[in-house]
Amino acid sequence: MNAINNQPTQPNATQDRASPWADIIIGALLLAMALTAYISSGAFAREELNFGPQFFPRLLSCFMGPLSVILIVRGIRIQWRNHSPSKPHNVGLKNKRLALITFITLVLYAAGIPILGYIPATLMFISVAIVMLGERRPLRIAIWAICVTFALYFVFQRILNVPLPGWFGS
Numbered sequence: 316m317n318a319i320n321n322q323p324t325q326p327n328a329t330q331d332r333a334s335p336w337a338d339i340i341i342g343a344l345l346l347a348m349a350l351t352a353y354i355s356s357g358a359f360a361r362e363e364l365n366f367g368p369q370f371f372p373r374l375l376s377c378f379m380g381p382l383s384v385i386l387i388v389r390g391i392r393i394q395w396r397n398h399s400p401s402k403p404h405n406v407g408l409k410n411k412r413l414a415l416i417t418f419i420t421l422v423l424y425a426a427g428i429p430i431l432g433y434i435p436a437t438l439m440f441i442s443v444a445i446v447m448l449g450e451r452r453p454l455r456i457a458i459w460a461i462c463v464t465f466a467l468y469f470v471f472q473r474i475l476n477v478p479l480p481g482w483f484g485s
Contacts, residue, residue, distance in 0.1 A: 435482065
């Protein structure tokens with residue numbers, strides 16, 4: 316609160332953020348991912364459908380590419396304005412642990428899909444992700460995990476015609 320006129324103060328956007336180099340590096344990585352997904356999706360089998368298997372990766376790439384460029388430009392502009400070397404940002408042990416757990420969960424999810432199948436692996440992954448985001452009520456976790464899993468399954472399997480392993484790798 317501003318003591319003079321009792322109005323809330325607006326935090327400086329660059330003050331609360333990590334180094335602008337993080338925006339530049341992450342933006343470059345996301346741009347590379349968008350280009351890779353767009354190019355590699357061209358090798359997917361073409362079918363006589365309006366939306367073949369290459370549709371969704373290309374659609375995602377068309378959004379991710381320009382947004383990545385915006386992130387890079389924003390990071391460069393902030394760095395240019397500061398003219399000083401960025402101060403290291405203290406991430407904290409809790410956030411580092413959460414990032415590590417998230418990465419391990421993603422690796423286990425990717426490894427579990429061929430063994431368990433898409434539906435059981437995704438149910439487990441979404442449940443763990445919701446818990447990591449702070450939800451502790453089992454009913455809400457179950458409802459969200461089931462709804463998200465089957466919504467994704469329906470979109471990929473039925474609408475985009477992307478074959479997914481169902482139950483136990485079948």
